[in-house]
Amino acid sequence: MKSKCTIAVLTALLFVTLSFAQRIHDIDTFEPGEQVYSFGNNVKLRTTPDTDSKVLELLKIGEWVEIIEKTDFTWPYKGIDHSFYKVKYNDMTGYILGGLLSLDRKTVNGIHYYFAYSQERGTTYLNIRSRNLGQLYEKKVPLTNTHNFSIKTYGTRDITHLDGIIHIKYYFDWEYEEGGIYLFAHKGALTAYEISSSHDFERSYHSERFIFPDEEGGIPEKIILKKEKGNHYSGDENLWLHTSLETWKLTWENGKLAPNFRKKHAD
Numbered sequence: 001m002k003s004k005c006t007i008a009v010l011t012a013l014l015f016v017t018l019s020f021a022q023r024i025h026d027i028d029t030f031e032p033g034e035q036v037y038s039f040g041n042n043v044k045l046r047t048t049p050d051t052d053s054k055v056l057e058l059l060k061i062g063e064w065v066e067i068i069e070k071t072d073f074t075w076p077y078k079g080i081d082h083s084f085y086k087v088k089y090n091d092m093t094g095y096i097l098g099g100l101l102s103l104d105r106k107t108v109n110g111i112h113y114y115f116a117y118s119q120e121r122g123t124t125y126l127n128i129r130s131r132n133l134g135q136l137y138e139k140k141v142p143l144t145n146t147h148n149f150s151i152k153t154y155g156t157r158d159i160t161h162l163d164g165i166i167h168i169k170y171y172f173d174w175e176y177e178e179g180g181i182y183l184f185a186h187k188g189a190l191t192a193y194e195i196s197s198s199h200d201f202e203r204s205y206h207s208e209r210f211i212f213p214d215e216e217g218g219i220p221e222k223i224i225l226k227k228e229k230g231n232h233y234s235g236d237e238n239l240w241l242h243t244s245l246e247t248w249k250l251t252w253e254n255g256k257l258a259p260n261f262r263k264k265h266a267d
Contacts, residue, residue: 026147028098028099036102037101037112040061043101044057045065045095061129062114065089065096085098102114107153111185113185114129126143130190131188132188149180153165154167157212166183168183206228
């Protein structure tokens with residue numbers, strides 16, 4: 001009985017740990033009391049939740065507001081219907097459209113990055129903005145998993161001429177599928193690479209993984225990409241597997257990884 005209780009407690013603790021480790025970034029899910037940053041430049045703080053109402057103040061990118069409550073009023077912005085939020089800004093209270101507020105703020109080498117959704121022709125994108133030395137940068141990346149992902153930052157990982165890495169890690173309902181987007185940061189600009197893995201036990205699997213210089217098996221100034229795929233075949237009596245493995249040694253130069261591992265080569 002005691003061992004069963006111990007297992008139950010450990011399971012609960014593991015669940016809580018995983019829950020806090022992963023953050024689900026959904027559309028318009030800001031909570032009362034939360035500090036949220038402006039995603040846009042000249043974001044309008046209005047007297048009422050209406051696009052025709054009086055403007056109290058214009059917020060620059062990165063200025064923060066405190067969420068008071070979510071309203072029932074919505075307005076389409078960049079392909080998505082967003083709710084208006086009642087917010088507090090300095091000594092003023094007003095309303096801002098949710099699509100103009102950043103989902104999160106991450107900092108890499110002293111530069112802040114802000115995140116917001118957009119949709120075009122059925123595809124959901126994550127828009128990422130930053131400002132460095134007075135210049136505004138924006139990167140738009142399509143999302144494979146639109147609502148269940150976390151955003152984590154890393155340092156240079158022992159790579160020269162790199163400020164750091166932003167990793168958008170996907171969480172799927174099926175445990176045998178994973179992936180995400182690596183955003184390599186340099187002076188405010190971002191270069192994106194998406195990698196993925198999936199396993200269907202009855203048919204096939206594929207796996208992609210970066211190994212950085214600061215990891216076990218890493219090579220100084222190189223980023224190793226291991227790509228593996230396999231197909232299951234069944235005969236009259238036997239089940240066998242055909243696999244292939246590629247190993248790429250990549251170099252970060254001139255704002256991108258070289259050589260181009262996504263380029264299709266002729267057979």
